[in-house]
Amino acid sequence: MGNQQSSVLATSQKTEQSFERSSSNKGQNITDKAVLENEALKSVSSEDAMDLFSTKTDSETDDESDEENDDEDDEELVERLRILEDAKQLKRLAVAFLHPERPVEVEFDAYARCYFDRASAPERETFEEAEERNAILQDAKALKRLAADYAHPERKVNNTDYLSCARCYFDRASAPEQETREDAEERAMILQDVENLRKAAQEYMHPEVGVVVTDSTACARCYFDRASAPEQETVEYAEERRMALADAAALKKLAVDYMHPEVGVVVTDSTACARCYFDRASAPEQETVEYAEERRMALADAAALKKLAVDYMHPEVGVVVTDSTACARCYFDRASAPEQETVEYAEERRMALADAAALKKLAVDYMHPEVGVVVTDSTACARCYFDRASAPEQETAEYAEERRMALADAAALKKLAVDYMHPEVGVVVTDSTACARCYFDRASAPEQETAEYAEERRMALADAAALKKLAVDYMHPEVGVVVTDSTACARCYFDRASAPEQETAEYAEERRMALADAAALKKLAVDYMHPEVGVVVTDSTACARCYFDRASAPEQETVEYAEERRMALADAAALKKLAVDYMHPEVGVVVTDSTACARCYFDRASAPEQETAEYAEERRMALADAAALKKLAVDYMHPEVGVVVTDSTACARCYFDRASAPTQPSFTEPKASTTSTHTVQLKPKDAKTNVSSSKEVVASKRLPTHREANIIRKSASAVQLYGLDEDHDDSASFF
Numbered sequence: 001m002g003n004q005q006s007s008v009l010a011t012s013q014k015t016e017q018s019f020e021r022s023s024s025n026k027g028q029n030i031t032d033k034a035v036l037e038n039e040a041l042k043s044v045s046s047e048d049a050m051d052l053f054s055t056k057t058d059s060e061t062d063d064e065s066d067e068e069n070d071d072e073d074d075e076e077l078v079e080r081l082r083i084l085e086d087a088k089q090l091k092r093l094a095v096a097f098l099h100p101e102r103p104v105e106v107e108f109d110a111y112a113r114c115y116f117d118r119a120s121a122p123e124r125e126t127f128e129e130a131e132e133r134n135a136i137l138q139d140a141k142a143l144k145r146l147a148a149d150y151a152h153p154e155r156k157v158n159n160t161d162y163l164s165c166a167r168c169y170f171d172r173a174s175a176p177e178q179e180t181r182e183d184a185e186e187r188a189m190i191l192q193d194v195e196n197l198r199k200a201a202q203e204y205m206h207p208e209v210g211v212v213v214t215d216s217t218a219c220a221r222c223y224f225d226r227a228s229a230p231e232q233e234t235v236e237y238a239e240e241r242r243m244a245l246a247d248a249a250a251l252k253k254l255a256v257d258y259m260h261p262e263v264g265v266v267v268t269d270s271t272a273c274a275r276c277y278f279d280r281a282s283a284p285e286q287e288t289v290e291y292a293e294e295r296r297m298a299l300a301d302a303a304a305l306k307k308l309a310v311d312y313m314h315p316e317v318g319v320v321v322t323d324s325t326a327c328a329r330c331y332f333d334r335a336s337a338p339e340q341e342t343v344e345y346a347e348e349r350r351m352a353l354a355d356a357a358a359l360k361k362l363a364v365d366y367m368h369p370e371v372g373v374v375v376t377d378s379t380a381c382a383r384c385y386f387d388r389a390s391a392p393e394q395e396t397a398e399y400a401e402e403r404r405m406a407l408a409d410a411a412a413l414k415k416l417a418v419d420y421m422h423p424e425v426g427v428v429v430t431d432s433t434a435c436a437r438c439y440f441d442r443a444s445a446p447e448q449e450t451a452e453y454a455e456e457r458r459m460a461l462a463d464a465a466a467l468k469k470l471a472v473d474y475m476h477p478e479v480g481v482v483v484t485d486s487t488a489c490a491r492c493y494f495d496r497a498s499a500p501e502q503e504t505a506e507y508a509e510e511r512r513m514a515l516a517d518a519a520a521l522k523k524l525a526v527d528y529m530h531p532e533v534g535v536v537v538t539d540s541t542a543c544a545r546c547y548f549d550r551a552s553a554p555e556q557e558t559v560e561y562a563e564e565r566r567m568a569l570a571d572a573a574a575l576k577k578l579a580v581d582y583m584h585p586e587v588g589v590v591v592t593d594s595t596a597c598a599r600c601y602f603d604r605a606s607a608p609e610q611e612t613a614e615y616a617e618e619r620r621m622a623l624a625d626a627a628a629l630k631k632l633a634v635d636y637m638h639p640e641v642g643v644v645v646t647d648s649t650a651c652a653r654c655y656f657d658r659a660s661a662p663t664q665p666s667f668t669e670p671k672a673s674t675t676s677t678h679t680v681q682l683k684p685k686d687a688k689t690n691v692s693s694s695k696e697v698v699a700s701k702r703l704p705t706h707r708e709a710n711i712i713r714k715s716a717s718a719v720q721l722y723g724l725d726e727d728h729d730d731s732a733s734f735f
Contacts (some may be wrong), residue, residue: 094413094416096414097416098416100116133433137432153170153178154167154170154178154180156171167336172336173334173335173336174329176327176335186597189598190598190599193598194601197601200578201578201582204575204578204579204582207224221564221568223568223571223572226568251630254630255623255626255627255630258626258629258630259622259626262276316331369385371385423440423450424440426438426440426441477494510668531548532548532556585602586602586610
């Protein structure tokens, strides 16, 4: 048994030494390690391994302590061999993963088909195709980067050359301000809100337009065709309203003509003839349109010449631009304009730049000794600093390449170990054509919580447990306090001398019954107030007739109808609110959400100017004056229309029937004559006629109509207005 252990230990030491030697030389072939491990494992036969567990020597009569030590040594040795076997398998797997191009080493009696060399394997691309694909991907990457730079000019340019110097086009002083992504999103939201408001206003202003529904399954009741909808006006009423509005428009036009006499009269009748107030003989001389246009152009030219002269005489005055969208930068007044230097300063600067260039060349030569010295003088001769006899030894290119490969292997092994130890870290792939599914990121993988979330959840559970314990202690004061410290001594809060009196079991039972009665009364009141709530019965054998479902019960509205009525009322409330907002734009929008941010449609910069309260009051008074003037003009033009008095106690004297009224001429019916001349004979009455004959005077006001006497119809007021009464000599007949 001791010989077997010594042989196994010697073999393991030999294997460890071979591992150490192989790790010191990374350039040696990896297959040598596998050969050494196989030799170490083959040295221990299966019979020896079984003997480690089952064989017992003849020294069973030795001390029990020696046997226990031997068993422990055997277990450690077997465990060590298992660890070496696992390490060998992991190493073989890592080598196969890192070098898929190497053939698989199998035993002579093994038989398998290579995955990469099978008949159905995809075609392998050549080196030239791989190079071309790499070049295409590089071009695509460059194009993507160019597109990203073009689409996002606000992003800064990342420059790795610290010597490069340039001014960014987008960060210059005169660059227009770029809107941020938040401003663009806010502007889009404002435009969407305005579009929604426009759509809502359009739907409100045109209720006759049908609602367009894209959902074929949508079903609703029309607001305007419902049973409780207000009565719609008839065609006759609409026509009458149209006529009333037409009259109002005509009155408005008359008022506008009265208020603005400078506006010309537009006549559609070509035969109309009248004298214009502004073209009369005594009117002041008016300048022609051509002269006014020429004078305006002359004044504009003079103003432009004056502005040009001021700009020329005062170049220090900045340019004032009224167009907010105009964007230009003055070449001489820009922030980056170079200061004008003198000749002496320019010469000094040239010398300083020459010195800086020489220093830069010296620094480049010092930082890059591998760059050869360029000599333009063919006769120059010198000794190289790096090739001198006393120069330190330089490593060869082969050694440097070998060191680079060793470091690369170490980095690959480190990365493999990190990936093995941290499977939760995602795999980063630089090849855009690679395609694989990660085990941990698959769709059916359970969600992994982060370390911060796990810590926060642990703290939340701890707080919940503490709160639960505190609630249990508060709800069950009768439960005694459990103390694990035998030396703890305290007085119970509930058993102290000053504790309030505890209620007895009888009182507690009575209070419970009172609360049960109150709960029953509450349930009865709820059932009475809400009869639509069904009765819940826990007894399956109970049988009764429902009061609300009986044959003689009044019809109850269904849940669907109640919901539809609620929706209709909600729509009506929303329409009412929309109508109020539309009719009263001066009322500000009330927002209950403090985080809401939007621009008011009526307070925007481009909103039309709103009239003030004073201006509205003044306009109302002007309209009232116009209405009064209109009424006065109607009363003056139509004296035959009687005065309508709403006050029954009002008393007034008629202008035409007063005692001091002038004598009115009477008209007689003309006799029939064959001539075309119709004479109206006036019969003047005596000036001293009695007042009692006023009825005849009133009767004599009526003029014969054009059908009766073929004369022009005149009213009594027209006779007095134009001097056709007896006080003038114009008593001749008129047509």
